[in-house]
Amino acid sequence: xxxxxxxxxxxxxxxxxxxxxxxxxxxxxxxxxxxxxxxxxxxxxxxxxxxxxxxxxxxxxxxxxxxxxxxxxxxxxxxxxxxxxxxxxxxxxxxxxxxxxxxxxxxxxxxxxxxxxxxxxxxxxxxxxxxxxxxxxxxxxxxxx
Amino acid sequence: xxxxxxxxxxxxxxxxxxxxxxxxxxxxxxxxxxxxxxxxxxxxxxxxxxxxxxxxxxxxxxxxxxxxxxxxxxxxxxxxxxxxxxxxxxxxxxxxxxxxxxxxxxxxxxxxxxxxxxxxxxxxxxxxxxxxxxxxxxxxxxxxx
DNA sequence: TCATTGTTGCATTTTATTTACAACTATAGC
DNA sequence: GCTATAGTTGTAAATAAAATGCAACAATGA
Ligand code: SF4
Ligand code: SF4
Numbered sequence: 398x399x400x401x402x403x404x405x406x407x408x409x410x411x412x413x414x415x416x417x418x419x420x421x422x423x424x425x426x427x428x429x430x431x432x433x434x435x436x437x438x439x440x441x442x443x444x445x446x447x448x449x450x451x452x453x454x455x456x457x458x459x460x461x462x463x464x465x466x467x468x469x470x471x472x473x474x475x476x477x478x479x480x481x482x483x484x485x486x487x488x489x490x491x492x493x494x495x496x497x498x499x500x501x502x503x504x505x506x507x508x509x510x511x512x513x514x515x516x517x518x519x520x521x522x523x524x525x526x527x528x529x530x531x532x533x534x535x536x537x538x539x540x541x542x
Numbered sequence: 543x544x545x546x547x548x549x550x551x552x553x554x555x556x557x558x559x560x561x562x563x564x565x566x567x568x569x570x571x572x573x574x575x576x577x578x579x580x581x582x583x584x585x586x587x588x589x590x591x592x593x594x595x596x597x598x599x600x601x602x603x604x605x606x607x608x609x610x611x612x613x614x615x616x617x618x619x620x621x622x623x624x625x626x627x628x629x630x631x632x633x634x635x636x637x638x639x640x641x642x643x644x645x646x647x648x649x650x651x652x653x654x655x656x657x658x659x660x661x662x663x664x665x666x667x668x669x670x671x672x673x674x675x676x677x678x679x680x681x682x683x684x685x686x687x
Numbered sequence: 688t689c690a691t692t693g694t695t696g697c698a699t700t701t702t703a704t705t706t707a708c709a710a711c712t713a714t715a716g717c
Numbered sequence: 718g719c720t721a722t723a724g725t726t727g728t729a730a731a732t733a734a735a736a737t738g739c740a741a742c743a744a745t746g747a
Contacts, residue, residue: 600714
């Protein structure tokens with residue numbers, strides 16, 4: 398069970414933007430985390446399409462938060478970046494082949510468990526996880542030096 | 543985010559055994575769910591190694607529960623069949639490359655969320671999800687006919 | 688007009704998962 | 718003991734999903 402690194406990259410972008418409080422270019426983000434610019438492209442794109450960040454092309458452009466960090470719920474982010482939450486095949490009603498789907502009580506339990514997972518993440522906003530922005534930025538600066 | 547079908551197959555095996563209350567052969571299990579015998583082999587093997595089922599070779603052999611269904615916690619099963627719960631890369635301390643690991647608050651939140659997921663599953667035992675064994679067996683019988 | 692910076696779509700590589708297979712060992716019954 | 722049954726083991730192939738790379742493009746500000 399894991400999230401895609403795609404989702405995690407999206408989180409890292411948001412964390413960076415909220416920590417600096419400024420806008421940043423794709424290249425800057427890539428350098429900050431030591432990951433290829435290409436990897437970030439899609440993540441940033443998805444964030445933009447879902448209204449979490451604003452982007453501006455051209456000189457002086459870049460990526461910035463579209464709303465205050467305190468209004469960006471972590472669960473919303475996860476829901477929009479993660480391709481799916483099909484924990485078991487029966488969750489995908491259309492393609493299910495399991496013969497006991499419908500009567501299987503495990504299905505419901507796994508749904509509840511997934512909801513519990515989401516609820517836990519939903520307790521926090523981007524602001525909650527960037528209160529220690531100085532430490533975060535220091536770590537990033539040190540590694541990217 | 544998803545569990546491997548490997549884990550789900552393990553659950554299906556346990557559900558079947560608990561529902562019939564008898565032992566079953568790999569072939570019988572495969573036929574019951576309409577999945578290839580080969581797929582089940584590893585799942586059953588893992589279940590055996592973790593003490594959930596007992597196996598007997600030879601004529602009249604087969605697979606049966608190693609303990610009462612009421613003593614088989616669903617979370618234990620998931621923990622032993624799922625290859626890992628590395629939600630994000632920093633969970634795997636050895637191979638982590640994320641520069642903010644350690645200071646990142648998201649890490650802790652995701653750990654809590656995972657624990658919440660587990661706790662939810664841990665509320666139930668195999669007995670809890672096979673109270674409707676008749677319905678389950680009927681569904682299986684109908685589809686495998 | 689130009690350098691900068693994000694956008695888009697596609698191709699490739701890599702990894703994880705799923706599935707298949709075959710030779711092997713144990714068991715029960717005759 | 719022989720034989721059919723049934724699980725065991727290790728490996729390999731196929732598939733699917735994710736991760737990564739690239740290049741041509743479009744917008745923007747100086
Ligand atoms: S119905 Fe039950 S056994 Fe079948 S896929 Fe869903 S959870 Fe698994
Ligand atoms: S430290 Fe934070 S950003 Fe880095 S991998 Fe862990 S959760 Fe993701």
